[in-house]
Amino acid sequence: MQHFIPTIWRALLLVAFVAAGATCATAADVRVGVSTKDTYVGMPILVQIQVNNASDAKPPVLPDVDGLAIHSRGTPSQSTQITTINGVTTKNTSLTYVYEVTPQRAGSFRIPPITVEVDGKQQQTRAIEFVASKSETGDLLFVEVAGKEKEIYVGQALDLTLKIWVRPFRDAERDITLSAGDMWRMISPRSSWGMFKDRMTELASNRERPKALEVLRKDRDGVEHSYYLYEVDATIYPKSPGRIQAEDVHVIVEYPTALGTARDPFASVFDDMMPRRFASPFGADDFPSPFGRRLAVQSARPIVADANVEPIHVLSIPTAGRPADYRGAVGNYQIVTNARTTSVKAGDPIELLIGVVGTGPMELVQAPPLAELPELTADFKVPSEPLAGFVQGDRKVFSTTIRPRQEGITEIPAIPFTFFDPQQDRFVTVQSDPISIHVDPADTLALDAIVSSHARAGQSADQASTASTALVPTLANYPGDGVLSSESPRNLVSGMLMLLLALPPLVVGAIWIGRHRTGIAPLMGRLGFGAGRAEARIQQSETIDEVAGVLEWYLARRLGVSAANQDTAAILGALRAGGQHKLAVRCERVFYAARQPSASGVSRPVSLGDAQHEALEVLAEVRRHHEQKRVARTPRRPSSGRVRPAGRRASRVASALIAAALVAGGSVASAKADTAASNAPLNAAQQQAILVEANQRYVAAMDSAGDDAAEAKLGFEAAAEKYQLLVDSGVANSELYVNLANAYLQSGQFGEAVANYHRALQIDPANRAAKNNLQYAQQALSPSGSEDSGEIGTGVADVASVANQWLLRRVSLRTVGTLAVLGWFALWLALGLRLYGIRFPWKSVAATATAICIASASLYVANWERSDQPIAVVTAPAVALRQGDGDQFPTAGASLDEGQVVELVKQRGNWLKVCLPSGETGWVAESSAEAI
Structure with missing residues (x-):
């Protein structure tokens, strides 16, 4: 036992020793270093702060020191070093921050200790001291900035020239003088070029240098020496008055002090082989030899020179007599205008191009303030936002849209442009030429312009008859919240109605056969398909x-x-x-x-x-x-270019599908479907707010339609955008489609209006407003056809058609259907009462009820415009039907008119294959047609 205890202690000590020596990590520490302690004014030094073995370190902040410009060199660098010596592993991680410190004057400088927070504790570095001396350029370097003008105005173009004189270095021992190219390469990249920076960057990117001339210049003692003169040109546009300064132009030259032989093992061989007459001087620009001397700069000293600027004064633009439309242009300019369309309807947009040509800085030229020109705003609706333009050489082009407020306007007035001419020392206003235009009446209808179809008092019988047959659109939109509820397409006969219609014959049949009862087995749809x-x-x-x-x-x-x-x-x-x-x-x-x-x-x-x-x-x-x-149990819905879910769940699924398609880069849907996919789903509160705003803009546009057609059309377009947002969010409602179509109709977009009226009828074929307004839009698109329709034919079909239209303008299709149902019930009621033995003229009642039922049902079915055949509506004017196959369809076929309805055969990418009533098939771009 006594021997066992020491053995255990020895084992424990050995384990502790191995564990302690396996990994040895030092505590976190902060170090600071400096690249040099002796520099020149304008020559930056590097200060490095290194944080070692820290799990959490905050970036240090260097204090401000008078006479020093301190800038960070970017994100810190991180490194990890792992060393193992005699089984002991040491891991060292370091984080290094680099700062560039540039002295602005000569003298001694001291950067006080820098505080760094490491692992929750603050550590300080040692202080940094260094000396900056004035670089004595002597007569080696001169820098000047010269201008062609001694006095200019703010914004006027000023041509400046940076002149750099560098005395070429000469090696007397080797009898070699460095060339202009060699001396230019001695200019340090740490030089600051100020207003000449863009030009210097351009030269560097093109691997070029300024042209150099060897000239004679007197030094400070009046003795002439040979210099290389480099000239760099730049054009500036002063933004503030005062004297032109070049304080940020500092040229640093690493001036050679000695040349030496490069470390090239073949250099001596080439020197011995090459005759003296073929050997070129070091770095000579002319006729360089591939076997030339291998010489290099062995030592250099920096020389720094600040630019001397010739006195150039910048004057302020005079305020006396300054026109109200002046926007800061200085120089000499001309203005021209052009209208893309010269024949429009009141309220329709006219694209106006404004071109300004001049001698000043075109990128700084602003467009004339169109919204402040009373001669223009009196007859045109002009956007108040500043116009953006693009520069093409010595011109700048602006594009905007103006709208004539009423019919009868004959020209776009001259547009003035005011600038300050420094040559004449005064403001000058030039004008474009007026543009002749023709403005027809607008298509929009104000609320008070919609007359009743009934004859007014004082009209003759013929006038009353003509008024009674006139097609009057229903332009009052649906205001209720019910338009935000998605609807499923309504069937010709619903399931509940079928049950009600089947009940009377069942009851009568039950009476006839006594207690015999029959049942209807439920229909089972096919499920599975593997x-x-x-x-x-x-x-x-x-x-x-x-x-x-x-x-x-x-x-x-x-x-x-x-x-x-x-x-x-x-x-x-x-x-x-x-x-x-x-x-x-x-x-x-x-x-x-x-x-x-x-x-x-x-x-x-x-x-x-x-x-x-x-x-x-x-x-x-x-x-x-x-x-x-x-x-x-609904019939198959035709293809649609829009997302029409039946409820909120379907709306979320459709939004998810669209988002997935956009991320994956699948096939491109229609332009409006892309807009819907990019919009986030709207909640109920947002939908309600958008609907209220859309209705308000629509009513306001209706009220102003009679006075200002431009304002009205802008209001209708804004309302259409709001209604479109609701449709794109997943709301499929016949009344919402009618509202959207009405806004498109009033804004002059008849193709879009026809498409959305068809969408409303796809959901509710009995929608009276959609049917009536669709006929109105189609007549507006085909005025010749509408005139012909006013002539009543003598055939039976013509008379029946006119009678049908006359009846449906006074009685809704739902009323006709209700009348057919009542006739059906009356028929079976008469039969049932007769079976019970009640005596009455049942044959007359049954015959009358049968006639009413058949006539009303026939009228109801004949006017129920519902088809399972997919269709497309042309939404752009004069669309060419493309023939051929593949992605490109070079051959043009028939021309399709705006609002024309064609059969949709299939869709391929961004193209729709359609079939005309004549049987001709072809392709149209999806951007020019709407799939219904």
């Missing part, structure tokens, strides 16, 4: 190609598309035709990843896991979509 098998195969796939193949097989089977030829475009087209645009984008991303080549060492942009996850999400979305269709 979804479980497809999910299993996707999860077991080992490549992206296999994932894409399983997804293509499943969608082809699901959509009834033949996948024998591996045509993924047909599958994507079927998804878009079914209204599943965002689902098509996700599928296209998987197919695109599979088509990307996987070269050796280069990975595909999408990993296998991401592709599997995306494919499984597509399967889940397809099944959810099918389940929603089965439960809602």
